Amino acid sequence: DRAQGRGPATGDLSRGDDRPLYWARLALSRELRAWTPRFDLDDRRREALHSALETASRGQSDIHHPGHRTKRVLVTGFDPFTLDRDVRIGNPSGATALALDGTLVQTPDGPARIETVVFPVRWADFAEGVVERALARHLPHLDLFTTVSQGRQGRFDVERTNGAWRGGFADNENASSTGLVPVADPATQPQWTSTTLPYRQLTEADTGRFPVYDNTEVTEIPAGGTQPVTRPDGPTPGSAARAGGGGDYLSNEIAYRVTLLRDRLRLPDLPGGHLHTPVLQFGAENTNPQTGTVTDPDFERNRADIVGQVRELVRTAVTATG
Incomplete structure (x- = not known):
């Protein structure tokens, strides 16, 4: 409501800011862990309350699409991250999720309703299946999806290929994870998945002030090789993933997981993939975290x-795939 201009907006920050939600969730989590109620609250029940806080405050439990006369779009975002580097950091993908949730965009084929979800920047949650639990039941009913995260400075990237590899960068718990992306049924797990977003139309359309690129670069270990090689035009046959177009962090992993879910659910005609936004930057005179x-x-x-x-x-993608 705050992000979309409904009701009062207290405090000094503008309505579109995603950080108050993140800060509030942290404060509520702390209070919940320390809470000593008058009734018995064992560890299992306390963890259930914490899970309810996590899922509800991220929009994971209230994805509601209308009937078939309206196109159905799902967009995901992320929490802020690298806060040890600068505690002021926000995440434009999280702000996008707040701004677009439950909204309509008009297309030549009629309206499209956007539902959004936010995910934590934590390796353990992804390994425990938070993405699949939230999205699996919705994918068969969608007309389009895109996962969104913060990427490079000054540009959008439509990531053509996603890799099955974790590169180990520390998450919001200062935990690291390196190795193959852990998924169900690893015996059938591919090294790569691909976007089905209309990347040519997205790069050619006039959608705003930032340029939009079709990013085809990956890093692989070629078949029979031992060392990583960066390829500008996508993976070669039989190679092992070391970074997708979106890198080897959780932005690549969410793209890999949702497109793998799309493929395992046998939805080849469902347009979906990953969109990297520009880095959200402060003004030139406001770059010192201290x-x-x-x-x-x-x-x-x-x-x-x-x-x-x-x-x-999103409007362009829905129109192109209509």
């Missing part, structure tokens, strides 16, 4: 422009 302010006009403008362009990219 002395800078928590927001500034450039930061808010950049976030609003990114969110608006994601909306237009």
Whole structure:
């Protein structure tokens, strides 16, 4: 409601800011872990309450699409991350999820309703199947999906290929994980999955001030090889993944997991893939984490422009696949 302009907005931050939700969830989690109620609350029940807080506050339990006369679109975002580096950081994909949830975009084929979900930046949650639990039952009923995360400075990327590899970068628990992406039925797990988003239309359309690229680069260990090689035009036959177009962090992993889920559910005609947004930057005079302010006009403008362009990219994708 705050992000979409409904009701009061207390505090000093603009409505579109995703960080208050993240901060509130952390505070609520802390209170819940320390809570000593008058009734008995064992570890199992406390963990169930914490799970309810996590799923409800991320929109994972209220994905509701209308009937078939309206196109059905699902968009995912992420929490802020690398907060040890700069505690002020936000995530434009999380802000996009708040701004677009439950909204309509108009296309030549009629309206499309967007439902959104936010995911944590934690390796363990992904290994435990948080993505599949939230999305598996919805994918067969969608007309389009895109996972979204923060990528490079000054550009959008439509990631053509996703890799089955974790590169080990520390998550929001300062935990690291390196190796094959852990999924159900690993015996049938592919090294690579591919986007089915209309990447040519997305790169050619005028959707906003940031350029949009069709990113085909991957890093692989070629068949019979031992060392990683970066390929500008996608993987070669029989290679082992070391980074998808979206890298080897959780942005690549969510793209890999959802497109693998699409393929395992035998939905070859469902358009879906991953979209990397530009990095959300503060103004030039506000780059010091120790002395800078928590927001500034450039930061808010950049976030609003990114969110608006994601909306237009979704509209373009639905129109192209209509």
